[in-house]
Amino acid sequence: MTGCAITLSYPRRNLIDLSDFSAEEVNALLALAADIKKNPAAYQDACRGRVMATLFYEPSTRTQLSFQTAMLRLGGSVIGFDNPGNSSVSKGECLTDTTTIVSGYSDVLVIRHPKEGAARAASLKSKCSVVNAGDGGHLHPTQTLTDLLTLSQEKGRLTGLTIGLCGDLKNGRTVHSLIRAMSAYPGNRFILISTPYLALPDYSKAVLEASGCAYEEVSSLEEAIPQLDVLYMTRIQKERFESEEAYRQEKDVYILTKEKLEKGKQDLLVLHPLPRVDEISYEVDDDPRAMYFDQAVYGMYVRMALVYTLLLGTPAPLTDTFIKAPAHTCSNPNCITRSEPNLPHYYVMETGSEQCAYCSHAPLR
Numbered sequence: 001m002t003g004c005a006i007t008l009s010y011p012r013r014n015l016i017d018l019s020d021f022s023a024e025e026v027n028a029l030l031a032l033a034a035d036i037k038k039n040p041a042a043y044q045d046a047c048r049g050r051v052m053a054t055l056f057y058e059p060s061t062r063t064q065l066s067f068q069t070a071m072l073r074l075g076g077s078v079i080g081f082d083n084p085g086n087s088s089v090s091k092g093e094c095l096t097d098t099t100t101i102v103s104g105y106s107d108v109l110v111i112r113h114p115k116e117g118a119a120r121a122a123s124l125k126s127k128c129s130v131v132n133a134g135d136g137g138h139l140h141p142t143q144t145l146t147d148l149l150t151l152s153q154e155k156g157r158l159t160g161l162t163i164g165l166c167g168d169l170k171n172g173r174t175v176h177s178l179i180r181a182m183s184a185y186p187g188n189r190f191i192l193i194s195t196p197y198l199a200l201p202d203y204s205k206a207v208l209e210a211s212g213c214a215y216e217e218v219s220s221l222e223e224a225i226p227q228l229d230v231l232y233m234t235r236i237q238k239e240r241f242e243s244e245e246a247y248r249q250e251k252d253v254y255i256l257t258k259e260k261l262e263k264g265k266q267d268l269l270v271l272h273p274l275p276r277v278d279e280i281s282y283e284v285d286d287d288p289r290a291m292y293f294d295q296a297v298y299g300m301y302v303r304m305a306l307v308y309t310l311l312l313g314t315p316a317p318l319t320d321t322f323i324k325a326p327a328h329t330c331s332n333p334n335c336i337t338r339s340e341p342n343l344p345h346y347y348v349m350e351t352g353s354e355q356c357a358y359c360s361h362a363p364l365r
């Protein structure tokens, strides 16, 4: 890609990708979340007078409500929408105009959007901190913070774990973010359990390769289960398929039943970002290894820790270095640059190759 390097400094800390926080900062967030869980009264007025805006262009239960609850439990207030059809988005307002305006009303902007790279786009002009609450099938860093807190509290460690990721590894943004985070801890190994159609995208495999993290791709959940310390089930993401027919061919391939779980270790942890459709049988819910409902509660505490840190902490200033190119040539049809062509043409060099700075896909050649 021809272009010149450009370094941007942001007025406030953002969380677009978990790599925006150092390993030490992530550990500090987890420790703070654990303290908030133990002593919630000590934090109940911490964010009084501060405002969070939650802009959800896509449906959500856990992420939206746990962020809102996090802010309310810290004494702050919440504005926002969960249906862009009720906002001026319905009149054709572009993403960056909406987020620029709302960032002038708030102290932290939490955004979920179906287009990949939307949170990065919002952060370029935002006057306040931006948190990526899920951008298409790309990343979901606060779900990863949730997963890390759950593992550290319930497993007692983030290292030396064999982690099975099962289901829609292609579209599962929680999987992509978790791989980025857990591949940085020593001794972790991934078993990627999916059909060929739902296999992990190349940009996530490149993260594994670059980190030297051991991984293998398999198709049988039953055969993988006995080796696992953690089984991370995922929903087949119907909304991201090109057709109903393509979805029908993939759905119901992986269903965790009580019978399959019997082959798992006694201290296996079963996680799921939720919502579930039918990939975990309801009978599994009563097994003490089923941790997905507790996981969702941990999500609220870690989001309290994140909001507290963004608004009251003194993290080092954040800068990003991009390659500014003459034109966008992102290969991803769902990249935000396809629907918002006014965005600057930024690329990054990551894991030895060029990637779109918004959605991490390779440029078209």
Ligand code: CP
Binding pocket: 059, 060, 061, 062, 063, 064, 134, 143, 273, 274, 275
């Ligand atoms: N895990 C998760 O992101 O759930 P929601 O889609 O309900 O927010």
